[in-house]
Amino acid sequence: MRYYTNQLKEMIGKKVKVAGWVHDTRILGGICFLILRDSRGKVQITASKDKVKEKIMENIKALRQEDTIIVEGKVVKNKAAPGGLEIIPSSIEVISKSATPLPLDPRGITKANLDTRLDWRVLDLRSERSSAIIQIQSKVVEGMEEFLRKNGFLQVFTPCIIGGISEGGADVFPVVYFDKQAFLRQDPQLHRQLTILAGYDKIFDLGPSWRAEPSHTTKHLCEHRGCAVEMGFIKDEHDTMSLEEQLVVAVLKKIKKECKEQLEILEKEIKIPKTPFPELRFPQLYDILAEFGKKLQFGQDLDRESEKILANYVKEKYKTDFFFVNRFPFKVKPFYVMRVDETPEWARSVDLYFKDIEQSSGGQREHRYEKIISQIREKGINPESLKWFTEPFKYGAIPHGGFNIGIERFVMALLDIKNIREVVLFPRAPERYLP
DSSP states (O other): OEEOGGGGGGGTTSEEEEEEEEEEEEEETTEEEEEEEETTEEEEEEEETTTSOHHHHHHHHHOOTTOEEEEEEEEEEOTTSGGGEEEEEEEEEEEEOOOSSOSSOTTSSSOOOHHHHHHTHHHHTTSHHHHHHHHHHHHHHHHHHHHHHHTTOEEOOOOSEESSOSSSSSOOOEEEETTEEEEEOSOSHHHHHHHHHTTOOEEEEEEEEEOOOOOOSTTOOSEEEEEEEEEESOSSHHHHHHHHHHHHHHHHHHHHHHOHHHHHHHTOOOOOOOSSOOEEETTHHHHHHHHTTOOOOTTOOOOHHHHHHHHHHHHHHHOOSEEEEEOOBGGGSOTTBOBOSSSTTBBSEEEEEETTEEEEEEEEBOOOHHHHHHHHHHTTOOGGGGHHHHGGGGTTOOOEEEEEEEHHHHHHHHHTOSOGGGGSSSOOBTTBOOO
């Protein structure tokens, strides 16, 4: 049986087998130190000439960084060793030899820029820092799933290939679908709504979406993943906001409890925010921004500078990193959002912010057939092209709403990562589609 390095504390005094990569070696006269790294951590292998065979000493001396090996030996306590224990080897088997020189140092001793790290992403992902980020991201998704299932939400899988453009924009990737043109989805939004109309009134969908935006910012990706949630029979957009903040708190509690080692590596501390999160609304937002010298035209969307100002404002006034922005101008939002009947220039459209990074778009959807058709026309879209979506609204539509929270952006904000590409296994951006 093979053990992982994080299981060895329970194996003191026993013989074990471990496997992994050579992280580092040190040869000090009659004693050899080898640090073995696996997907769960590191362990020191200590071989001294008075305790092991000469052949093992020779094997360690011949090892190079990133060779893959299997080690058998006895686990013993050693306060001076990393983790307070080490393995005294009885055998070392070399599985694969690594080429030299390495194009990237997973230890991080030799620094590399981000482009080089992404070119050699497999080696970069072996680093302690990258591993901690990816493991935390996995726990974020696990926490979302746990919370939603516990609260009666059904996981569904909506299509990634669609026959029309869901957001009404041009930033889509076309694909050849037999003899027709189709598109990679921008968002699982419309099919989520149809699933609600089908009678499944609490659903979530974890999966990818694509946007063909030629954006080279540190927080944009061409392929990203989200946890998309939708529910029916809501009163208004505040029901979706309440659910989302509960989900966020549940995830943060899980990370704080179950990712202590990874947070320590990244030198991050998780603070659990109070609920409800502050809600900032249009058009009052314009006055807040004006107080800080930022003047936006009435009816204009937020820009990057505005987001930073609002994040600082919320941090100072409410002592939190989370806040909602509600009632966006309808003219900057998709056709399917519900407008405020009394003031139709504003929509029941909600974005969640974590620090100064937008995490999700959501709110209440329009479920009234006539209103949907009117809004489609207002957006300059041919209603015939969306008939597949709108026709079911004639047959028992219900008030509904939801949100799609970005996995990568959440992790980016949580860990204060400067570039979103660092939280993706193999990022897809305008300048990168390999490896």
